[in-house]
Amino acid sequence: MDIPTLTSKRSLVSGSIILIMFILLAISPLYAPRYTVILLTSIFMYVVLTVSWAIFSGPTGYISLAPAAFFGVGIYTSAILGKALPLPIVICFGALASFCLALLVGALTLRLRGIYFAIFTFGLVEFIRHLLLFWECTVTGTRGRIVILVDQTTVYYVMLAIFAISLLTSYFIRGSKLGLALQSIGQEEDAAAHTGVNVTMVKVITFAISAFFMGAAGAIMATRWTYIDPYTAFNPLLSFMPVLMAIFGGMGQLYGPIIGAAIFTYLEEFLITRFPYHYMLIFGIIMVLAIVYLPDGVVGLLQKLWKRIPGRKHADT
């Protein structure tokens, strides 16, 4: 009887919690130590990569290993245009460059399914990196580029903005017609096509939207580093991290990738500082344990625990 008021009350509560958290994050450069702000920027970067990866790969099950390519395109766009144009425009261009690349690549390759798609997207990262290396060696005769530095607080705010917009986009896509189409493609692509879904279009557009945010993140992150070259800009690790983070967090819910990325980034930072020689080993073990014991990720575990609390049986939605 009271379900509508209950849900609206609940969404009001969660809405205000999110708003308060966002405000706390927005004013954190005023009170938090510099180190925390830099760490938060890194966390946002990974969250943006993971959430935007999950926008496409989560529902469709097409595992894309191209995040590093789109992130790198953003970085290079920023390095090339950074001297000539103001920062917001540079970031827009970085995002758009990735968006266009994804449209092109998507149109060419989204007919590939399963492992073939994953391998192709990973090949894209290598291809662009080698193309750039070749270009820099033979045409420009330089190696790498100097990037105009931007102060940490600005980087933080821009990252926070991209973070917020990518989350909102992901949220709205999930609840939309497009989200439903993506899910149907992931589960039975042929049936989706015969039910009137233009599967190619839906896949390509969503792939490009996810690349848009990766490009934007790359464009702003470039300004944190003084010097970039093809090896640092197109780092394959950045293709695998979003996948691992999304699996670790759990892809069923919107906050899964967020939690996964946040914990992972913090864990990485923590392990590097405490166990500089063994951190990769520990990291690997944690990842293996997560895959074996947490098939639904951290969020799945939390939901399971939540259900176990007595008297909470019907409150698990």
Next chain:
Amino acid sequence: MPILEGKGMSKSFGGLAAVSNVDFHVEQGEILGLIGPNGAGKTTLFNLISAALVPKSGTIRFKGINITGLKPYKICRMGVARTFQAVKIFGHMPALDNVMLGSYFGMTPGLSSKDAVREATELLEFAGLSALKSTPAKDLTLANQKRLEVARALATKPELLLLDEMMAGLNPTEIAQAMELVTKIQDKGITIVMIEHVMKAIMKVCERIMVLHHGQKIAEGTPREIATSETVIKVYLGERARAGGS
């Protein structure tokens, strides 16, 4: 003018001619039965009509418009919907969402989410699934999954519905219910082509039957004509068998 018309349809897989030079037509409002032994090319013909496969030769006209070579989603949006022999449902999505996809992307795009929910709910009720609307499709029984496919196809608001072995694997009660559903769909003014192996059902429901054998059309006519046709009895029902005998 027939609602659907195929001329010289051919499709081969390697050296095997799955469908060879088949002409067919479907009249507005009728139920056409498509029968034939396993491997006769029935599903291939469906795949050619719905554009899951591209024909080697031949043309298909829907309401007089040539639809050969169009993409599956275009065919669907023009008003041809289908179900699948091996059910293809969106297993992890609730039954309601399965049907809503059809409402959103079918013949009338631009539906508000409220309208889509209302429409999908009505169709689930029509298919007798209203109690199961929030159940994930994978947890439904086979009979209900087949009904769900029908509801999803209807949600695209087709004028022509292709039913591929809707009754295979169902028990007698479920078959009776499925037959009732087919008649109810016809009452909505939707033309139906159905592939079926359940002879009792096809003899009773269809107004006209077409028989395929080794990719060729060997007979066409009313259920009575088909049941008594010498050729059909020989190649399909076996020597000295009698079909539809009641």
